[in-house]
Structure formats: structure tokens, C-alpha cells
Amino acid sequence: MSMSRALLIVLACTVITGARAQSGWLDDGAWKEGEVPAPPAFSMDRLIRFEVNPNSPLVYAVDPQTISISAADRVLRYVVVARSPSGGRNVFYEGLRCATAEVKTYARHTGEAWVMMAEPQWAPMASRPSRHALMFARQGACDNAGTPSQPADVVRALRQSAGSGNR
Numbered sequence: 001m002s003m004s005r006a007l008l009i010v011l012a013c014t015v016i017t018g019a020r021a022q023s024g025w026l027d028d029g030a031w032k033e034g035e036v037p038a039p040p041a042f043s044m045d046r047l048i049r050f051e052v053n054p055n056s057p058l059v060y061a062v063d064p065q066t067i068s069i070s071a072a073d074r075v076l077r078y079v080v081v082a083r084s085p086s087g088g089r090n091v092f093y094e095g096l097r098c099a100t101a102e103v104k105t106y107a108r109h110t111g112e113a114w115v116m117m118a119e120p121q122w123a124p125m126a127s128r129p130s131r132h133a134l135m136f137a138r139q140g141a142c143d144n145a146g147t148p149s150q151p152a153d154v155v156r157a158l159r160q161s162a163g164s165g166n167r
Contacts, residue, residue: 034072039093039107039114042066042079048158052135059083060132062158066093067151074099074147076154077106080132096133098142101125103133 047061059082066079076096083089091109096102102122107114125134140157141148148154 034070036106040066047081049162050136050139050158052132057085064155067154069147076141076147096137096141098147099145
């Protein structure tokens with residue numbers, strides 16, 4: 001192999017490794033979650049729906065004004081609402097780690113106040129009993145394995161994914 005070809009291979013590997021490390025694909029175990037902000041106020045009037053399961057009676061939506069992206073740890077946090085046809089609702093404050101496809105539930109709203117989870121843990125999105133976090137990630141919360149730069153990017157992607165029905 002020629003010296004120039006070997007140099008090109010080394011350069012390509014360096015660029016790919018750097019890009020993967022920057023996007024979070026490489027996890028050296030040093031990642032630490034930053035301080036979690038208190039659950040934000042939410043409104044049922046500004047929810048944006050996203051599709052979870054067309055055969056389920058539950059409707060899932062996120063309040064766009066609760067979406068935040070931490071610059072320090074790249075965790076995307078939000079309030080999600082699951083509503084039943086009878087009017088019942090479950091409201092959760094969650095976080096997504098797009099780079100590792102994990103979700104964590106920080107708190108649940110009782111209808112009157114937030115109740116923090118005792119010891120919230122990161123869990124794979126795909127293994128949760130409810131796939132809402134995975135579907136939220138696929139429809140705009142995550143940009144492949146990366147976290148979007150701004151909450152507005154997430155809102156735009158959700159609205160595009162849902163079509164013109166969500167305003």
C-alpha cells in the first residue's frame with residue numbers, strides 16, 4: 001500500500017471517529033447527567049400530537065414550550081401527555097438521550113402537582129412498555145442519533161411529521 005493511500009485511510013478513520021464521538025456514538029463512560037431542572041409548567045391548550053400506535057385509543061402529545069435541550073449533557077427534556085377517549089390523562093416530565101436511545105421519567109403530574117420519581121433511571125426507549133418516547137424521538141425529538149440544536153427544531157419536525165392537523 002502506498003504511503004499516500006495509508007495516510008488517506010488514517011485521515012478518514014480520524015474524521016469518522018471524531019464525528020462519532022461528537023455525536024455521542026462513542027461513550028467512554030465519562031458522560032454525566034447535569035442538574036435536572038424542576039418540571040416546567042405545561043398547558044393542555046398548546047399540545048402537539050404525535051403518532052404512537054394508530055390502533056390504540058390513547059392520544060399522545062407534547063407541550064412545545066416545555067421542550068428544553070441541555071447544552072452540558074445534551075439531554076432533551078419535555079412534558080408529554082397521554083389522553084384516553086374518556087378524558088383521563090397521564091402527564092410525565094421526561095428526558096431523552098438521543099445518542100444512546102434512552103429515556104428517563106423524572107416526574108408524574110397528579111392533576112394538582114408534580115410528584116418526583118424516587119430514583120429515576122435511564123432505560124432503553126425500545127424496551128419500555130409504552131413506546132411513546134421512541135415514537136417521539138423518531139418524529140422529531142432526535143435527529144438520528146443526535147440531539148437537535150434548538151427546541152424549535154423539534155417543534156418544526158413534529159409539526160411536519162404530523163401534517164397540517166397540528167397547529
